Structures are given as C-alpha cells and as structure tokens.
Amino acid sequence: MIQLEKMSQQDFNDYLEFMIPEYAGSISANFNLPFEKAKKESAELMEKLFPEGLNTANQYVYNVYDSSEYKKVGVLWYKIKQEMSQAFLYHIYINEESRGKGYGSALLEELERKAKEHKVTSLALNVFGNNEKAYELYKKFGYEASSIAMKKSL
Numbered sequence: 001m002i003q004l005e006k007m008s009q010q011d012f013n014d015y016l017e018f019m020i021p022e023y024a025g026s027i028s029a030n031f032n033l034p035f036e037k038a039k040k041e042s043a044e045l046m047e048k049l050f051p052e053g054l055n056t057a058n059q060y061v062y063n064v065y066d067s068s069e070y071k072k073v074g075v076l077w078y079k080i081k082q083e084m085s086q087a088f089l090y091h092i093y094i095n096e097e098s099r100g101k102g103y104g105s106a107l108l109e110e111l112e113r114k115a116k117e118h119k120v121t122s123l124a125l126n127v128f129g130n131n132e133k134a135y136e137l138y139k140k141f142g143y144e145a146s147s148i149a150m151k152k153s154l
Helices: 009-031 035-049 103-117 132-140
Strands: 002-006 059-066 071-081 086-094 122-125
Touching (some): 002 103, 009 035, 086 103, 103 132
C-alpha cells in the first residue's frame, strides 16, 4: 500500500519549511505560547535535531507514496536511539486529502518493520493532547502512555 523513499535535499528543505510553522502551531495551541516564540523554538529544535542536516546520523526522513499510484501521501521521520534500543517517532504526516484511507496504519506497520531491522526493542513518541485521532491510532497499535502533561486554562 505504501512505499518509502529517502528525501532529497530539496525535499528536506521543503519539509523543514513546512514542519517548523506546523510544529510551532501545535506548541502554541497546546502550551499557550505566542506563535512567533513557538516558531523560534521550533526552528531551534530542528537545528538541534539535524546538526548535519539531512545527513545527521540516526535520523531517518522519508517521503511516503501510495505504491499503486506512486502519489505522495505523506512523510515519516524517526530516529534510532541504539543506546536505548529504541526508535523514536518524531513525525507522521498524512496529506489532508489522503487521510482516513489507512495510510497512517500502514505507516506504523512499516515503522515497526524498520525498527526491527535496526534491532531496537521499543518504539516511542509524543502526541499533542489536541490530536485525538493520532492518539487513538497509537492506542490501537498498542502504544501506552508513559507520561502525561496536563494543563488548565483560566
């Protein structure tokens, strides 16, 4: 159903251009942080996570294609943390028009396969509290909460 292809440098640049404000929006919405401050923090985080850009060791960023139509449907980004025997899922993104068609589930199955290739024994991720669909999908795949951050607006 899906096919992964490592991103080209141009794809990676385009992805960061999309990801920085996207992540900033989630930070802003979930932590009551002004968007511009969240955007600055998001950009700093990307620089920290990708010190060597696309060539940063143990960071894997893929374009996701529908294998029958060879149409791009999303992105997968994870990191292998060998010292913890863990794959950490940073981002699954399915294009708006491709959602609800099973790509997210297929991508999680592919991530598990890739993690096993790296001989890690666990998968981990963070999910924002307002992303209920993703939370439910992760639960369906056997993910369990290991910590919960909570807030109350006054």
